[in-house]
Amino acid sequence: MWDYTDKVLEFFYNPKNQGTLEDKGETGIKVAVGEVGSIACGDALRLHIKVDEDTNKILDARFQTFGCTSAIASSEALVELVKGKTIDEALKISNKEIADYLGGLPQEKMHCSVMGQEALEAAISNYKGIPLAVHDEDDEGAIICTCFGITEPKIKRIVKDNKLTTAEEVTNFIKAGGGCGTCLATIDDIIIENQRNLAHTATTTSNNGSTNGSISNKPLTPVQKIALIQKTLDEEIRPILMADGGDVELYDVDGDRIRVILQGACGSCSSSLATLKNAIEAKLRERISPNVTVEEVNN
Numbered sequence: 680m681w682d683y684t685d686k687v688l689e690f691f692y693n694p695k696n697q698g699t700l701e702d703k704g705e706t707g708i709k710v711a712v713g714e715v716g717s718i719a720c721g722d723a724l725r726l727h728i729k730v731d732e733d734t735n736k737i738l739d740a741r742f743q744t745f746g747c748t749s750a751i752a753s754s755e756a757l758v759e760l761v762k763g764k765t766i767d768e769a770l771k772i773s774n775k776e777i778a779d780y781l782g783g784l785p786q787e788k789m790h791c792s793v794m795g796q797e798a799l800e801a802a803i804s805n806y807k808g809i810p811l812a813v814h815d816e817d818d819e820g821a822i823i824c825t826c827f828g829i830t831e832p833k834i835k836r837i838v839k840d841n842k843l844t845t846a847e848e849v850t851n852f853i854k855a856g857g858g859c860g861t862c863l864a865t866i867d868d869i870i871i872e873n874q875r876n877l878a879h880t881a882t883t884t885s886n887n888g889s890t891n892g893s894i895s896n897k898p899l900t901p902v903q904k905i906a907l908i909q910k911t912l913d914e915e916i917r918p919i920l921m922a923d924g925g926d927v928e929l930y931d932v933d934g935d936r937i938r939v940i941l942q943g944a945c946g947s948c949s950s951s952l953a954t955l956k957n958a959i960e961a962k963l964r965e966r967i968s969p970n971v972t973v974e975e976v977n978n
Contacts, residue, residue, distance in 0.1 A: 683748060684782035690755035691748045697755075698741045700727040707732045713802025716794050722746035724754055726798040728761065730806055735766045742798075749788035756780045757795040766803055772796065774852075775841065786851045793837065793852055823865050826858025834866060838873045844902055846870065875906035904967065905932050911966045912939075916959055927959060935970040937963060940977075 683691075702710040709730050716723040722745065729739040740761050742754040756777050761769045774792035778784045784792060820832040837843065837852050846866040850856040856863045878899070899907065909929055920926055924944035931938040939959065952975075960973035 681748070681785045681788065683752075683785070686756075686780075686782045687748065687752040687784065690752040690781070694751060694755045696741055696758040697743070697751075699743065700729050700739060700741050708738070709806060711802050711806035713798045713800065713805055715797045715801055716746075722750050722791065722794055724750065724794050724798045726754070726757070726795075726802045728799075728802045728806065730766065737761050737764055737766070737769060746791065746794075747788070749784055749791040750794065752781055753777050753784070753791040753795045754798075757799060761799060766806065769799060770803060772799060773840070786848065789841075789848075789852045790854050823869075824855035824858065824862045826862075827854045829853055829855040831865075831869065834869050835873065838870055844870060844874070844900060871902060871906055874900070874902040875910055878903050878907035878910060899967075901932075905929075908932060908937060908963060908967060911963060912959075915966075916962055919958065920954070925954070930976045935968055935972060937971060937973045938976045939973060941975055 700710045702708075709732055710727060711730065712725060712727050714723070714725045724746070725743040727741045727743075728737050730737055740758040742758055744751050744754040757772075760772055760776065760780060764772075774789070774796040777792040777795050778789060820830040822828060823831050823834055833853065834849060834855055838849060841848075841852060843849055843852065846856050846863045849866050849870070856866050912927060912929055917927060920943075926942040928940040928942060929937070930940050939955075941954065955973055955975055960971065963973060964971045
């Protein structure tokens with residue numbers, strides 16, 4: 680059984696905001712509806728919001744949810760959070776805020792909070808009378824998870840917004856990879872790309888604001904470290920080696936021990952040790968850590 684908080688169980692057993700809102704034609708009042716998910720995939724949420732058109736304030740909200748304990752509790756939490764807020768304020772509500780309002784959700788159920796956030800965005804777009812534009816790009820990219828119809832842009836956004844570092848976490852948040860599993864390797868690639876971008880941002884920030892040109896003092900995660908090592912090799916070391924007919928390939932990373940394969944002229948050069956230490960190790964110590972050691976692996 681899932682380890683639910685008391686708040687989750689309270690909202691599941693005693694939801695106060697379940698139901699619908701009818702547009703009664705009141706002057707200056709508009710009821711809008713946003714719907715996400717599908718019963719076929721196991722979760723579906725229809726959110727109704729009642730808005731004062733003069734102030735853009737959400738006067739009331741109701742939900743209809745088909746799903747598990749977490750889905751219903753997340754929907755109830757969402758309604759509690761949006762009541763009394765303006766449209767602009769409501770748009771700032773994240774799935775993390777929904778989960779935090781409940782005192783947390785099991786990692787495997789975080790997709791329920793994401794569904795709530797997306798239903799709110801859909802309802803607000805309906806209120807404004809415009810196509811869903813907040814994450815419209817999610818539907819425009821290639822589908823990565825065919826089981827649940829989830830696109831590459833959506834996976835990238837969820838990974839970035841929630842700082843996810845494993846494919847399992849992605850599955851927990853949006854179900855991608857939770858079916859046949861054939862897309863898990865691609866999800867891993869997306870995560871590595873995000874970590875590489877984060878590492879690049881950290882390097883850029885540090886280069887602009889520190890004295891030694893290295894990344895900030897905040898420890899890198901293993902994935903961030905590998906991404907930054909690969910980026911440094913690709914952008915700062917390989918071009919120099921390739922100009923002399925050589926090349927280098929990352930083979931393995933074990934803590935601060937980095938193993939590489941020297942190729943081309945570098946592999947057969949009598950001064951390969953100097954290349955290893957002076958050109959590669961020195962640069963990686965500058966970018967990664969002063970404790971880094973670089974070793975050659977015979978190909």
